[in-house]
Amino acid sequence: MKIFSAEQIYQADKSTIQKEKIKSEELMERAATQLFEWMHSRLRGTQVKIQLFCGIGNNGGDGLVLARKLNEHGYSIKVYVVNYSDKRSEDFLLNLERLKDGKVWPDFINEESELPKISPNDIVVDAIFGIGLNRAPDEWVGNLIKHINNSRAFTLSVDVPSGLPVDRGPWEPSYVINSSYVLSFQVPKLVFFLPRTGVYVNQWEILDIGLDQDYISNTETDFELIGRPEVLPMYRPRLKFSHKGNYGHSVIVGGSYGKIGAVQLAASSCLSVGSGLVTAFIPKCGYNSLQTAIPEVMVLTGSREKNISGIEIPFEPSVIGVGVGIGQDDDTISAFGTFLKKMDSPMVIDADGLNILSQNPEMLSDVPELSVLTPHPKELERLIGHWSSDFEKLEKAKTFAAQYNLIVVIKGAHTVTLFNGKGYVNTTGNPGMATAGSGDVLTGMITGLIAQGYSTVEASIFGVYLHGLAGDLAASTKGYEALKASTLVEHIGSAFSELFRQPEMEQKDKS
Secondary structure, eight states, X not given: OEEOOHHHHHHHHHHHHHHXXXXXXXXXXXXXXXXXXXXXXXXXXXXXXXXXXXXXXHHHHHHHHHHHHXXXXXXXXXXXXXXXXXXXXXXXXXXXXXXXXXXXXXXXXXXXSOOOOOXXXXXXXXXXXXXXXXXXXXXXXXXXXXXXXXXXXXXXXXXXXXXXXXXXXXXXXXXXXXXXXXXXXSSOOGGGGSTTTGGGBSOEEEEOOOOOHHHHHHOOOSEEEEOHHHHGGGOOOOOTTOOGGGGOEEEEXXXXXXXXXHHHHHHHHHHHXXXXXXXXXXXXXXXXXXXXXXXXXXXXXXXXXXXXXXXXXXXXXXXXXXXXXXXXXXXXXXXXXXXXXXXXXXXXXXXXXXXXXXXXXXGGGGSOTTOEEOOOHHXXXXXXXXXXXXXXHHHHHHHHHHHHTOEXXXXXXXXXXXXXXXXXXXXXXXXXXXXXXHHHHHHHHHHHHHHTTOOHHHHHHHHHHHHHHHHHHHHHHHOSTTOOHHHHHHTHHHHXXXXXXXXXXXXXXXX
């Protein structure tokens, strides 16, 4: 699913109006009808007080249309117009008159007004600001927003939480609605998925308001939301007469004294995701434990007991996953630099492999092109420098990826894969995956997919999705707190199966 910028959404509205030969007020009516149907299908006439806070632009116009429809169906409503400017959109004014025709007279709130009483049992509809917000809300509007947040009422935001711009971070974080639920028109917004802005969105849902599908299909976007429909076409089915040699030979390079478990997790997930063969290159101290823990994995060791001081692989691997648990001893750093210079196979670089690169940036030019880097936020900061917002972070990471022709996988609640100027935002995963070794599992999964012939960008997008899906399946039985990285590995097979599970409704239709 494409993620559109604010300007692209405006163009989609304009294209729809022109193509269907309708007025903008008709599109507003259509959008607000979807809002009403969503609420009505859940409330079914329940007599709960609904307080609607409407701005004086088109987002406020949506709120006014919604208020009219709620009133026509007998709901108990109170409408406030947040009078933050002398300018009003034409569609807002039109729907204000229509609301008054229905004997509903809003209260106008301005800087001198008392804050309205809001009960925790009320429903608040937030339609103050939409995607056109281009400056910080005035202080008095910010205080109203804080008042709504402090009320503990269920807050339903129209399109976006008020005070949250869609193409940058908020000017004043406390002047943003903390939405219980966001009903987003036609497409999701990037701010829903970024760490510093996603915190304002508890849950969200898309409402199809019938925007021009040709425009949506043919317009290129900088970001795409990755779900099941996007990853299913990537899947490569296995052939009946294939053998292990058809699915690649992965090498996992890593480990040091006390950190052999990282290699075990990466190697095990590499096998579980389908790599035909897996070899681990580790220091001598891990030989017995690794051979015992994963008998399917072949093991090579360096000359040192506790750390890697040289990397020699006596065959040409399909792909190399490197860095998990490897440490940062001086001779390990030297060995890694030498290894980069002589290897052409694509790599998946994680953990201390990334830290070594950040401390020795001259090594970056030796990383094979189209390799995959999988940093968590702190590792990314060491690579690209500090950022002031999530948007700056993404732009700096895009520039870095383009400079070295790499794929950068920024791990997080919604892991973002960046390649060739485009970002792919993942939808699977949960807080239980914030646990030691989870990243090692992801490294092994991406490595194992590349071994089987997936392109490095496909392997990154698909691997991230499967990794999160395995976590979701594991959490459904283990809970968040008890989720371990090894449990993720155990659920990789189930994640593959889940990709092809038919929804219950489809199964019933066919029975």
